Amino acid sequence: MAIVAEQSRFSRIFWPTLAWITAIVVFFPIFWLVFTSFKTDADAVKPEFLFKFTPTLENYSNMVDNYDYWRFAGNSIITSVFATIFALVVGVPCAYAMAFDPTRATKDVLMWMLSTKMLPAAAVLYPMTFLTKNFLGIYDTKFLVIVVLMLVNLPIVIWMLFSYFKEIPKEIIEAGKMDGVDTWGEIKEILIPLAWGGIASTALLTFIFCWNEAYWTVRLTTTDAATLSSLIEGNRAPEGLFFGRLSAVSTAAIGPIVVLGWFCQKQLVRGLTFGAVK
Amino acid sequence: INAAELTIAIVNNGHMINMQKVAEAYTAETGVELNWVSLEEGVLREQVTSDTATGGGQYDVINIGMQEAPIWGAAGWIEPLEFGADYDIEDMLSPIRNGLSHNGTLYAAPFYGESSMVMYRKDLTDAAGVTISDSDNWNNIKAAAAAIHNPDDGVYGVCLRGKPGWGDNMAFITTVVNSFGGAWFDKDMRPTIDSDEWRAAINFYVDLLGTYGPPGSEGNSFNEILALYNEGKCGMWIDATIAASFLEVDGVAYAQSPHAGNPVGANWLWAWAMAVPAGSPNADEAKKFIEWATSKDYVLAVANHPDFGWGSVPTGTRVSTYAHQEFLAAAPFAEAEMMALQSAAPEATEVKPYVGVQFAAIPEFPQVGSAVAQEMAAALSGAKSVDEALAASQAAADAIMSEAGYY
Amino acid sequence: MSKRTLPRLLQTPAVLLLLVWMLVPLSITLYFSFIRYVLASLNRPEWTTPSITNWRGLGNYIFVWNNDGFWLAIYNSVFIVTSIIVLTVVLGLATAILVNRSFPGRGIVRVLLISPFFVMPAVNAVLWINMILDPVLGLQGIAVSGINEFSENMRSAPLIGWFFSLWPELTPISFRASQTSAIAVIMMVTWQWTPFAVLIFMTSLQSEDQQQKEAAILDGAGKWAMFRFLTLPHLARPMSIVVMIQAIFHLSLYAEIEIVSRGNGNKNLPYLIGEMATNNIGAASATGIFAVILANIFAIFLLRMISKSLME
């Protein structure tokens, strides 16, 4: 082993131990949340039942029976999936053109796109409500949620895709041109298969951001299109502190996404850092 | 076929959640489908406001409070309600009815109502050798709190609201201010928060809660204190009468709210009510539903529901509820609650030119209330002195009120 | 068709969509910011419909500008964002270095470390403020009273009792107070976003050039010198990206502010706008325009920072 990588006996034991402790500490709140979701509300606040209690699924069955969990979850899935798909459909051609036919304006356009994400949502909430309700009549439709989720995430999608595409050697696209493919063929035969990993991780991250988006989804929906964020809003400050119930709802809302995140964490990095970190 | 479908926005507290189940019977009977949207209070208010103000018609029935009802009625955002004879509107507690009306017209039907009262642990006061009586003097309350305060054993003398919010800490603080003879605005609607009454009241509140309250009181509101109380950590709690139905601790006794010379407004008055937004396309069905949900029958329906019972019926709206022996048996606090409710006085008076006990039924109040609420929380946690907080509150309130064109 | 047309065409949908998404609401907000517009008013009913006859010029802006809360909100916005960024970068760096070596179970450690990043913001806030930080019922409260009780009991123990009698009685900290609520927000968001920094720094550390390190060893550089002169500069670019993305996300924090203390002590611009929008849409819109300006100042700073490394 090269001496750069060499470690003393002390560091072979000490640092991994510290790493494990850090990981456990960092993960603890999530563990605690899941753990608490199996306690009754009463047990949840009693120190004597901190770790010793009779686990119960009551909170979950209550959530499914009384709070229509599946409707919210279904909406979350539908809106997140379609928003992700549409964002990709709009984003891939745009990022493709930017990466392979850059003009002098490309950089500025990208910057501008990203800067749209910095606009405070609260500043335009009222006009948005007004527009969608009174002019467009699409308030509280999955369509609206999908469109908004797509728009909110589009800058990030384009940025991520752009950085993945930039990693594809220009020559490969040119080789394709010489070999007789048209633009659509370039995208279908070369770009998509080549950047598949990048596109997939962009999709995953977009899906996660869509799933976790709360401001717009809560405020632009009532019933038909309400997502899990709304379920959380409806439960986050109930009468009395129902830690058990709250934990169950929260666990059910974040569970799928955290697990999904575990699977795609590695690919996320390249995209999130716009290829600047390899 | 009756294809009507109603979308109902409710605040996410117990009685409302229960209603979702009880109303299954209503759907079975009438064929009206009910879609429930349950939201946290603040978000609900934001949602319903923007929907109603834009004439959006997203909701057919909305939960609104006593603060909004008269304003929205005046603005024409919600429909006037008139019910049949069976509804027996005279059965409704009149302070509640008055608070939900504008110019004598009812705009929202109360689902449950509440006032405030003292809930204390008689076992502790007895042990400490102190007593608390109805409409007691604040100083006596403070003495009692001091006597039962024992943080080493995890018991705090008094638990009071401290979490900022016009419906949270300000609800309670306003009753204290009232009881010290103060009010939000003078007859020109100029804020009077820098008055001596406020100063005395706030000093007292901060001193009482700061000395004998649990740590982190500036984060506590109803929910938090309820949990604390049920954990046996509070010797005394002054809050919504509805709390009594959730108490699981033994030996609780009730008393009417204390005051410092002015008993008027020392206990608040609040109701969550149901109204029909002006834009609703199903206004008739909506009104029918409200009629049912706020009727005497509904009370019986809850009482007879297999999942619930007399302990879970919505209280504070109808006199008739308090006539049921089963209810009185299930609710030891009923009598005190009734008394508190009936003594509440929301009407505008000489002292206060606005409707509402612990709030002012004007559109600007939520903004004023939140601003002041945060200053009060800051005073409570010691981030500011009481005088600084009051001065800042006065300035903020003054800015909002003059901005709103009152003067 | 000229060769330039097609690329333009491909970009059009995205550009148009974002343009509409940005411009339409923004121009409405701009319009509202120059008129009197309230949702409800008992004494000035004419203000309740948005109309050019209620033109107010810069009145809303002046009202907002003279409002102490506005300046406090700007201060909080900046304070919260910068604190989170500094903390996540420092903690993320430390953790990334810690995990950037192979040891048994490294995969699991990574999974555990990354998890908070995927938690919904509202759940994050609820979880922390209620179940962990609550001074009485949360883990903090339970731990503090547990420790107090323990030291209390130990005080009477023989031999070591004197040691415990020196212990002060701990008082739990309230994280909803004006003084601490911003800290609570910073804490929970830092918890959520440190994994993000870890993830990026970890990847970047792995791409560190081993030969550079070997050269440095031969040049006589010690561990610290290597970190200071090689690793840190190597991480400069990933750091700028971590800073930028976080600034984008944290300038619009809302749920955390609301849930922790309803803006008491931690009110930032978005929350202030939300509060004003309960009735005074004109003032809320003016504040919104200010917020847009602030965001753009940030944007210019940040985008400058990374734009150089972007196009090569």
Next chain:
Amino acid sequence: MGSIKLKNVTKSFGDTEVIPPLNLDIEEGEFVVFVGPSGCGKSTLLRLIAGLENTTSGEVIIDGEDVTEVTPSKRGLAMVFQTYALYPHMTVRKNIAFPLRMSGMDPAEIDKRVAAASTSLNLNDYLDRKPGQLSGGQRQRVAIGRAIVRDPLAFLFDEPLSNLDAALRVGMRLEISEMHKQMGTTMIYVTHDQVEAMTMADKIVVLQSGRIEQVGSPLELYNSPCNTFVAGFIGSPKMNLLSGKAAEKYNAHTIGVRPEHLSISDVKGDWEGVVGVSEHLGSDTFVHVHFDGSSEPLTVRADGDLELEYGAKVYLTPDLKKLHRFDENGRAFKL
């Protein structure tokens, strides 16, 4: 077929003109090498021919037909890139078949052609591997295979060997030459390595800053470079160029002598110098001699077994018949 003509072609990127007006004729079946220092516009020129860049002005004519506005794939040319530009997600077989598939050829016919190409390139064992599993030389072969199957009018190579190591490079350049001899198709080959240019080309085009300095066969360029740039560029080791006093003696502003045209002696000669580094290649020795008349040491090619001490005094004599003379503008002239 496969003659290519550039007529007054120019190319600018933004404001900078990379190719000033340029004319070039490439005959059918010729092996033409573009050579020149880095950044001189070789790739740009090749890409203009391929159609991957648009000309700023001028015409590109293939087989008499103006293709300036024709898309790359319709020009009937095949290109091999420096980085190979293989499709990493396709197997070797699919890579080679790709252009045929795009042209909608019958699958059976595709298979036949791919088999033929892969046999001639010794790729049969790797047909089902992905490019990532191949060595550099094998990848280069696949890239050539992909070009061959299309039966193009002409092949364009952009520094195809510069990513290979020395030994492989020699082998591959032989194979490409061999291929050209056998197929007889026009080939345009870009390199900045003059050895490649010399060994492979029928015709070398020497470029500098987008301008053509000289066009000719390798030996023409070697024997009569038209200016100092070409003289210094062609031939390895480089021609020794001297100006000043030493040159005046020969009635020129600058004179050039190739290392192989200098004879070395430790007794007498025209120029006296001091031995610097000697490079022993076995077959030859290159002696670097420091000489007052020149700032750079002169390189002399001597016998493989010559042993000279570092710092020893030696005398050099140029072969007068092989001397090159240049005027003050660097142009060659004969006496």
Next chain:
Amino acid sequence: MGSIKLKNVTKSFGDTEVIPPLNLDIEEGEFVVFVGPSGCGKSTLLRLIAGLENTTSGEVIIDGEDVTEVTPSKRGLAMVFQTYALYPHMTVRKNIAFPLRMSGMDPAEIDKRVAAASTSLNLNDYLDRKPGQLSGGQRQRVAIGRAIVRDPLAFLFDEPLSNLDAALRVGMRLEISEMHKQMGTTMIYVTHDQVEAMTMADKIVVLQSGRIEQVGSPLELYNSPCNTFVAGFIGSPKMNLLSGKAAEKYNAHTIGVRPEHLSISDVKGDWEGVVGVSEHLGSDTFVHVHFDGSSEPLTVRADGDLELEYGAKVYLTPDLKKLHRFDENGRAFKL
């Protein structure tokens, strides 16, 4: 000073032994080149000397002192890496100064030394640039500068030129040779390019699979390679190796003839063949002749102006005095 001795050094990565027991003496002031095919352990050996790898067994002795357990920076060696390994965010000046700074030298003294090094390496104009703004050759110079300033006992170079293009490579290798001549410091230089090895080394160490095949001066290796591996590796173009019938005639299992020791004629000769590709370098022509006795074409070095037609019939005659004979194990033997 700067003698280096390896005593029974071995190195294993996990279970695979990369360097079997190996002994090597390097004299003070020598320029030693390690050469061998890719993966043969050249870098590993160099890194063992530098201390960047720990030996599995055996001793590394520098100037008579056992440094096997001494940390790299204390061994007094400087190393130049193939990838240059410059510190990308420091200016050239800081890069060069870095080792001095780490040793806590006085800033004024550092400045002086950096100035001296940068002057001798022609880097004065670039001192304030970052490595990213330099060309490959300039970077390599900076890397050398960083090594020079420390005044090391010996320099270690790991393929320092392989990332440069042909022309630059020639120039840089001259500079390094010149530097060695002037400083007289021990240098160990790793390459897989035999031309570099031949031209630069005082002593070449030919490695294969971690074993030393032969050690000797360039001409020793060229003139008497001890086995077919060395014979094939040293010399450019490669020695022609023939076995079978053709070799038997010369009483050997395999015979080797260098291209420069074959004479070509269109009339008569020992071996009859067909002309393949001819590579015209101007100074020489390399003719590839296909011959029945050999699977590979034979390479012949001929005069620069020789013109032979592709496919023509020719005759080759080896120079008997320069013929190499090998037994069935590939070992050289003399008759």
